[in-house]
Amino acid sequence: MLSQDILVVGGGLAGLAAALVSDPQLNVAVLSKVHPLRSHSVAAQGGINAALGNNPEGRDDSWEKHAFDTIKGSDYLADQDIAELMCERAVSTIYELEHLGVPFSRFPGGVIAQRPFGGAGFPRTCYAADRTGLVILHTLYEQSIKRQVKFYNEWLVTKLVVKDGRCLGVVVYDLARGEVMPVKARAVIFATGGYGRVYQRTTNAFINHGSGIGIAYKAGIPLKDMEFVQFHPTSLYDTNILITEGARGEGGYLVNNKGKRFMEDYASSAMELAPRDIVARAIQTEIEKGNGFEDEYVYLDLRLLGEKKIKKRLPGIREICINFAGIDPVEKPIPIQPAQHYSMGGIDVNAQCASIVEGFYAAGECACISIHGANRLGGNSLLDTVVFGKIAGEEASKAVKGSKELKDDEKMLLDEALGMKKKIQEWQTKDSGERVHRLLNRLKVIMSDRVGMFRNKKDLSKAMEKISEIRDDYKRIYISGQCLRYSQELVNIIEFDSMLDLAEVITLGALNREETRGSHFRVDFKDRNDKDWLKHTLVTLKDGKPRVSYKNVNISKYEPKVRTY
Numbered sequence: 380m381l382s383q384d385i386l387v388v389g390g391g392l393a394g395l396a397a398a399l400v401s402d403p404q405l406n407v408a409v410l411s412k413v414h415p416l417r418s419h420s421v422a423a424q425g426g427i428n429a430a431l432g433n434n435p436e437g438r439d440d441s442w443e444k445h446a447f448d449t450i451k452g453s454d455y456l457a458d459q460d461i462a463e464l465m466c467e468r469a470v471s472t473i474y475e476l477e478h479l480g481v482p483f484s485r486f487p488g489g490v491i492a493q494r495p496f497g498g499a500g501f502p503r504t505c506y507a508a509d510r511t512g513l514v515i516l517h518t519l520y521e522q523s524i525k526r527q528v529k530f531y532n533e534w535l536v537t538k539l540v541v542k543d544g545r546c547l548g549v550v551v552y553d554l555a556r557g558e559v560m561p562v563k564a565r566a567v568i569f570a571t572g573g574y575g576r577v578y579q580r581t582t583n584a585f586i587n588h589g590s591g592i593g594i595a596y597k598a599g600i601p602l603k604d605m606e607f608v609q610f611h612p613t614s615l616y617d618t619n620i621l622i623t624e625g626a627r628g629e630g631g632y633l634v635n636n637k638g639k640r641f642m643e644d645y646a647s648s649a650m651e652l653a654p655r656d657i658v659a660r661a662i663q664t665e666i667e668k669g670n671g672f673e674d675e676y677v678y679l680d681l682r683l684l685g686e687k688k689i690k691k692r693l694p695g696i697r698e699i700c701i702n703f704a705g706i707d708p709v710e711k712p713i714p715i716q717p718a719q720h721y722s723m724g725g726i727d728v729n730a731q732c733a734s735i736v737e738g739f740y741a742a743g744e745c746a747c748i749s750i751h752g753a754n755r756l757g758g759n760s761l762l763d764t765v766v767f768g769k770i771a772g773e774e775a776s777k778a779v780k781g782s783k784e785l786k787d788d789e790k791m792l793l794d795e796a797l798g799m800k801k802k803i804q805e806w807q808t809k810d811s812g813e814r815v816h817r818l819l820n821r822l823k824v825i826m827s828d829r830v831g832m833f834r835n836k837k838d839l840s841k842a843m844e845k846i847s848e849i850r851d852d853y854k855r856i857y858i859s860g861q862c863l864r865y866s867q868e869l870v871n872i873i874e875f876d877s878m879l880d881l882a883e884v885i886t887l888g889a890l891n892r893e894e895t896r897g898s899h900f901r902v903d904f905k906d907r908n909d910k911d912w913l914k915h916t917l918v919t920l921k922d923g924k925p926r927v928s929y930k931n932v933n934i935s936k937y938e939p940k941v942r943t944y
């Protein structure tokens with residue numbers, strides 16, 4: 380049986396950061412359902428935050444101000460000690476990345492360039508044109524190869540194996556060989572990213588099914604604050620490819636069909652650079668009021684930046700617009716609409732990235748360490764992945780070095796793998812029933828229509844019913860082909876089980892939370908209610924049912940105030 384000291388699941392930024400710092404004396408591997416360079420991190424455009432103070436308009440910036448902006452942006456649901464930890468480490472993290480070889484854009488004079496981003500009091504987003512995720516991911520991948528990290532690519536984790544509160548390893552489906560088998564590990568780190576594809580409109584990659592979060596939930600680990608789903612204000616109309624916040628950071632305007640910069644009605648001081656929850660709701664409100672175009676979109680106008688700046692700072696955005704919408708932003712405004720973008724919630728872990736299961740850690744977008752609270756600021760996720768990916772790698776290394784080799788655990792791993800094989804055989808022997816793509820489409824429509832940006836009790840309750848109907852139908856799922864090599868249908872069937880759980884947990888959290896906070900907007904409870912709701916939602920699977928509980932928010936220095944921008 381394959382056995383690792385540390386098994387990192389996920390080859391995005393959080394996973395590679397974890398693998399790179401793991402103790403080199405340990406036997407460390409990264410396992411990923413796609414080649415690491417295809418992880419969604421590669422698509423990150425706008426940048427990564429740190430209070431370097433390089434921008435002439437941001438000389439007085441400090442990590443404390445960054446922490447304050449993060450906490451205010453979170454609508455005070457972030458754990459303040461954790462936000463402070465991340466922001467304090469941000470500056471050294473950027474220099475480490477620079478020394479590893481990340482080719483950041485520069486200001487004249489050579490210092491790392493920084494641009495303004497939403498919800499930030501200072502221009503503190505470091506970038507590499509509009510391809511920041513790509514260059515960081517490639518750099519960390521090169522470093523991993525140099526340090527001889529072992530990679531298992533195109534392996535899908537289907538189950539986390541836990542015995543008496545201790546993690547033993549995972550079960551995987553190896554796509555190339557079409558086989559299911561167990562992998563034993565003394566520590567497992569999940570860095571499996573977000574679940575954007577649970578929604579119909581999303582900026583996320585097609586692979587972002589969120590199965591890692593669902594697998595942890597199935598293993599009895601609580602999920603935290605899942606009702607907080609970020610909708611990005613500016614995705615390209617129709618395809619929903621992201622148009623980075625950096626486009627507004629560089630000076631782009633939002634205009635409605637009256638030619639008005641409508642953000643002045645919603646955030647008169649920050650305008651287009653208010654936090655994402657506020658800008659996304661403003662755009663959707665304009666569209667619903669009839670101030671959009673074709674009832675679907677508004678314009679993001681970059682023309683005032685001029686050709687030179689667009690080509691230098693936003694070359695990828697220009698390419699996307701030309702290739703996918705036939706529009707050159709140098710000449711025409713870009714049609715945009717909000718789309719699901721990021722998951723603030725995730726697997727409940729502490730500041731060491733440790734969960735309630737011994738030997739199981741999580742970092743990056745799949746984890747909820749409570750940094751982003753009810754709304755994440757742009758540029759803070761890349762930072763989160765690198766800072767907490769590293770912490771996860773360090774903590775797992777320490778724990779493994781201090782622990783004894785596990786004995787007598789192989790039988791359970793083998794049994795679990797056998798269980799998975801049997802399930803697959805069942806799906807294969809049926810020749811009629813439900814097809815997974817149909818169920819997936821039904822689920823996405825429900826989530827977009829009823830658990831979207833504007834929520835209410837009636838829709839959320841209906842969504843719970845519909846999700847449960849789809850769950851019943853999922854029992855009749857079957858595989859149409861017999862070949863299990865590279866079976867995307869099998870991948871989808873396996874991951875759909877997780878997607879159902881995630882949809883249910885998101886909806887349940889949203890239904891219970893009778894207030895409006897950050898990205899969670901209840902039209903029937905329009906105010907934030909700190910007295911009753913300044914707390915984290917936890918949902919745990921017990922006896923096959925989701926159980927809701929709550930946990931206090933850590934408030935250190937910053938008393939919750941009304942957010943204005």
Ligand SMILES: Cc1cc2nc3c(=O)[nH]c(=O)nc-3n(C[C@H](O)[C@H](O)[C@H](O)COP(=O)(O)OP(=O)(O)OC[C@H]3O[C@@H](n4cnc5c(N)ncnc54)[C@H](O)[C@@H]3O)c2cc1C
Nearest residue numbers: 389390391392393412420423425426536572743744760761
């Ligand atoms: C278009 C776009 C642009 C963005 N731009 C920015 C930005 O400019 N700044 C910023 O701060 N944030 C940005 N974000 C957010 C940020 O990029 C992500 O939150 C972050 O990169 C997630 O990194 P990760 O390592 O957690 O996961 P990912 O990069 O998503 O990687 C997940 C990994 O897990 C693997 N995996 C998943 N499930 C399984 C499984 N069951 N078995 C095996 N492997 C599995 C995948 O193969 C993949 O390797 C952007 C997001 C998007 C979608």
